[in-house]
Amino acid sequence: MVHAGDRRDPVGVVNILEMARGRGLDPAALSAAGGLDASRPADAPVLAWQELAVIEAVLRALPDQDPALLGLETGLCYRVSAFGLFGWAMLTRAVFADALALWARLPTLGLSFSAITARYPPGEAIVFTLDDHGLASLPRAVHRFLVARGLVSTAVLTADLLAAPVMPMAAAIGIRPPTEAPGRNRFHEVLGPHLVFGGGGGHRLIYHAALAGRPLPFAHPVATRTAERAFLAEAARRGVGGPVAALDVLLRDEAGPPADLVQAARRLAMSERSLRRRLAAAGTSFRQRRDAALAERARRLLGEGAAVERVAVALGYADAAAFTRAFRRWTGETPGRFARSQSRRSAITASSTT
Secondary structure: OOOOOOEEOOHHHHHHHHHHHOOOOOHHHHHHHOOOOOOOOOOOOEEHHHHHHHHHHHHHHOOOOOHHHHHHHHHOOOOHHHHHHHHHHHHOOOEHHHHHHHHOOOOOOOOOOOEEEEEOOOOOOEEEEEEOHHHOOOOHHHHHHHHHHHHHHHHHHHHHHHOOOOOOOEEEEOOOOOOOHHHHHHHHHHHOOOEEEOOOOOEEEEEOHHHHHOEOOOOOHHHHHHHHHHHHHHHHHHOOOHHHHHHHHHHOOOOOOOOOHHHHHHHOOOOHHHHHHHHHHOOOOHHHHHHHHHHHHHHHHHHOOOOHHHHHHHOOOOOHHHHHHHHHHHHOOOHHHHHHHHHHHHHHHHHHOO
């Protein structure tokens, strides 16, 4: 669910205003509709209600234009570099799959209203999925705008990271198509000729598996570590979720086992005591956040068919028995039972779609 007081990165509003300016609208008036001063610093965060108010002002000013097409054009304005230190941390990763490890943090850092996840099991297609359940309470036109913006910006950022005009092998957007042929054609130009509208397929982009291992043109290990430390410290200082959001980003980075308290505090440029105090003020603890990150990664790896022993090593456990005890504490079941339930679910899903 979208919370009106959530803090948002300003890139969303900046891109909306850029799109609107190209259609003859006054950015200052649109900013005012969201209670924003046009002279504010460019990097000043905005609140969720303010970004939504700007979107609604645009839609009111352009009543004859399809909100999905306006969302599409806004999505085309995105660039990885506009995400500042977070974008630089992605751009300087070694290969595309390494950048995708950070991708799921976009909503956490206020860069997306929807959860946009990327799955890329070894040797299988890369699948981006946009979950719009959190948008259900919004007006239909705003929902249509945000779904189109989210899916298109994902495609644009993928091409931007790879510095190549890559196109999805297949795509689906679970909204009705534009009524006019030019509008439908525009979507196909951006998301590929195999784009499917409507139906129960949800919102997804599918790319060739080989892209996961493609080197990124700006890869640099020192630069990515520097950028990561800087954006985590900035998120802890004033980010949309403060230190909790920054810690979640850090713990879910899959370069190795999640950091311990000493490592996390150092990478967030905080003392251990300050980190504990800030987490307690938010009603949580370091152990709770780390356990949640471990459980999330364990479920994903087991769901992809990884052996229990391999998952234990990936998460930093001494042996499978120690990991099994921890997994039971997190979830109430053993890793083996969870993996078997996922296999049965996959088999049922496959049989229901053939």
